[in-house]
Amino acid sequence: MLRKRGRAGLIAALAAVIVFGAYLGILNRELATPVSLQDAAYAGSKSCLSCHPVHYGTWYRTFHRTMTQDAGEHSVLGDFNDALYSYDGVRSRFLRASDGQYSMETLGRDGQMHRYPIVRTVGSRRVQQYLTRVDGNHWRLPLAWNIEERRWFHLNGGFLDPDGSPFARHTALWDGNCIFCHNVKANPRLDSASRRFDSTVAELGIACEACHGPGAKHIAANRNPLRRYVLHYGAKRDPTIISPLELPKDRQVQICGHCHGQRLPNPPSRIREFVTTGDPYTAGDDLNRHTRPIDIATKLAGIDLSLRFWRDGTPRLTAYEYQGLLMTEDYRKGGLTCISCHSAHSGDPRGMIAPVMRTNAACARCHESIVKNVSAHTKHAPKSSGSNCYACHMPKITYGLLDVHPTHRIQIPDPSRAWRYDMPEACTLCHSNRTVRWAAESLQLRERPPEDADYEIAENIRQLLSGDVVQRSVAVMALSDRASYTEDPKARLWAVPFFLITMTDHYPAVRHFAWRGLRGLTSAESGAAALPLFDPQAPVEDRLEVVAAWVAWWRAFDKARIGHPGAAVPLDEDLQPRFVVIDRLRAKQHDKVISIGE
Numbered sequence: 001m002l003r004k005r006g007r008a009g010l011i012a013a014l015a016a017v018i019v020f021g022a023y024l025g026i027l028n029r030e031l032a033t034p035v036s037l038q039d040a041a042y043a044g045s046k047s048c049l050s051c052h053p054v055h056y057g058t059w060y061r062t063f064h065r066t067m068t069q070d071a072g073e074h075s076v077l078g079d080f081n082d083a084l085y086s087y088d089g090v091r092s093r094f095l096r097a098s099d100g101q102y103s104m105e106t107l108g109r110d111g112q113m114h115r116y117p118i119v120r121t122v123g124s125r126r127v128q129q130y131l132t133r134v135d136g137n138h139w140r141l142p143l144a145w146n147i148e149e150r151r152w153f154h155l156n157g158g159f160l161d162p163d164g165s166p167f168a169r170h171t172a173l174w175d176g177n178c179i180f181c182h183n184v185k186a187n188p189r190l191d192s193a194s195r196r197f198d199s200t201v202a203e204l205g206i207a208c209e210a211c212h213g214p215g216a217k218h219i220a221a222n223r224n225p226l227r228r229y230v231l232h233y234g235a236k237r238d239p240t241i242i243s244p245l246e247l248p249k250d251r252q253v254q255i256c257g258h259c260h261g262q263r264l265p266n267p268p269s270r271i272r273e274f275v276t277t278g279d280p281y282t283a284g285d286d287l288n289r290h291t292r293p294i295d296i297a298t299k300l301a302g303i304d305l306s307l308r309f310w311r312d313g314t315p316r317l318t319a320y321e322y323q324g325l326l327m328t329e330d331y332r333k334g335g336l337t338c339i340s341c342h343s344a345h346s347g348d349p350r351g352m353i354a355p356v357m358r359t360n361a362a363c364a365r366c367h368e369s370i371v372k373n374v375s376a377h378t379k380h381a382p383k384s385s386g387s388n389c390y391a392c393h394m395p396k397i398t399y400g401l402l403d404v405h406p407t408h409r410i411q412i413p414d415p416s417r418a419w420r421y422d423m424p425e426a427c428t429l430c431h432s433n434r435t436v437r438w439a440a441e442s443l444q445l446r447e448r449p450p451e452d453a454d455y456e457i458a459e460n461i462r463q464l465l466s467g468d469v470v471q472r473s474v475a476v477m478a479l480s481d482r483a484s485y486t487e488d489p490k491a492r493l494w495a496v497p498f499f500l501i502t503m504t505d506h507y508p509a510v511r512h513f514a515w516r517g518l519r520g521l522t523s524a525e526s527g528a529a530a531l532p533l534f535d536p537q538a539p540v541e542d543r544l545e546v547v548a549a550w551v552a553w554w555r556a557f558d559k560a561r562i563g564h565p566g567a568a569v570p571l572d573e574d575l576q577p578r579f580v581v582i583d584r585l586r587a588k589q590h591d592k593v594i595s596i597g598e
Contacts, residue, residue: 035239041216042202042209058345064206066124068182075121077128078145085152109168136196138174157508157537158401160469160594175199181259184210187278213242213283242284249337254287256338261322263291293323307594311421314409316470318400324408363389385483395426399470404477415439419449428459429478431485433565458568465585472510476502480517494565497577503547511536
């Protein structure tokens with residue numbers, strides 16, 4: 001009996017092995033067969049939680065998740081407790097009803113006051129914008145909440161708009177534009193006859209399937225536990241889902257470039273397809289089949305796109321990081337990609353980057369010998385800002401909403417950019433009291449700037465006074481940057497007059513940067529805390545009154561402990577502005593309207 005039972009057990013075991021082997025063969029063939037995800041359904045991020053709780057958790061804490069949300073108690077960050085805000089003669093109110101409905105009472109595109117129900121929020125890190133729904137379409141309202149400063153402001157002061165711009169300029173249609181980058185798999189569903197949208201998205205915000213592709217096939221296939229174990233312990237990957245880590249570098253960066261690289265349909269005539277049947281791109285696909293990134297040579301009727309780039313082609317606005325990377329030699333000839341530095345599942349959610357990757361360690365993996373003896377390479381002290389790889393090779397020359405960011409075109413410091421392309425360059429962004437001629441001589445360049453009186457002025461000050469709105473924004477932020485040639489705030493107080501001059505600029509965004517710089521630099525100085533606060537979008541007479549108070553404070557301020565920054569900075573011996581030089585430079589400001597693209 002035992003022998004029969006043993007024989008039966010052996011037969012059963014052999015049968016199980018044969019069946020399992022057959023299954024492995026079938027599974028291996030399946031895993032080796034490409035799977036098209038173009039027609040796959042999207043399942044939503046919550047469907048990932050049961051199998052991938054750690055990855056879900058690390059994504060959940062990011063600002064990607066909260067990019068677009070339905071309006072509610074946990075998503076609305078602005079003050080809607082019957083708050084008031086006045087701008088350009090319009091007194092707006094922000095309300096929350098007893099049933100929890102948020103609303104904004106403000107001027108509409110028709111020139112009339114309306115109370116708009118808030119249905120969605122956009123943004124959760126620096127700025128939060130608000131959507132309403134009118135006649136079936138979603139509209140972004142022109143007033144936004146500054147999260148960091150906890151105040152309302154008009155979007156004319158965040159985008160690059162001069163004083164006098166229309167109140168409704170940024171009351172923008174969300175369904176046909178913003179929807180594409182702030183959500184998963186956008187479909188505006190425009191009805192051409194009625195000109196109305198019935199937009200849908202696979203998921204609000206930037207969720208798992210934006211980077212990993214649609215998940216329904218993946219979920220269905222992996223309901224089989226044997227399949228999961230084989231995949232877990234085997235060497236083959238699952239073709240039913242996209243892993244950016246395993247893609248070729250061009251497809252990998254395209255996943256990020258899909259949103260971090262403003263683009264046009266390829267060809268542009270496909271725009272009707274995009275707004276009627278949806279964005280055809282799926283993670284892992286070839287983005288170039290569907291779109292082309294905008295560059296300095298791109299033409300678009302009614303908009304001068306070249307103004308979004310420095311004259312050498314380098315992007316000077318955010319949302320063009322992809323274009324900057326494509327121009328970088330470390331990407332074109334090396335292995336650098338977005339996830340060489342950034343990660344959606346680790347590090348600081350602000351920037352999706354680990355703290356160590358904000359240091360020279362980020363460069364050490366490919367440039368170990370340079371980083372190991374950095375001062376030999378930089379001719380600066382090892383711990384100084386002059387030996388910071390980012391400061392020299394990714395300087396902050398990119399304008400973003402209420403901030404200036406590092407360029408994503410990794411470059412070699414070259415002072416000739418200043419006179420060849422009229423763009424900021426790394427040496428004088430840091431040494432803000434030095435001329436570009438000094439920088440060229442210090443780097444022993446053969447080429448020198450033209451014999452022009454303007455180039456005898458400290459380059460950062462020259463661009464601050466005579467540049468366009470982006471140059472002025474970059475320059476004033478550099479002037480207030482602690483990572484300058486000296487970290488001693490006392491030694492940088494000579495910049496106060498230039499902040500005060502820039503607070504009279506005719507662009508509210510530039511005034512905002514100047515005020516931020518002035519407050520940061522003088523925060524520890526006696527009497528400064530008692531001076532009036534400055535609202536960059538207040539009526540002009542109110543702004544000038546505040547500036548006058550600060551000018552009086554500076555005149556009375558004991559400057560004996562502040563050294564003069566040098567002859568290249570147009571200040572007299574008492575650190576007062578030399579207006580003969582300053583007015584001459586300011587008269588050269590060339591301000592064309594720069595459409596950021598929304």
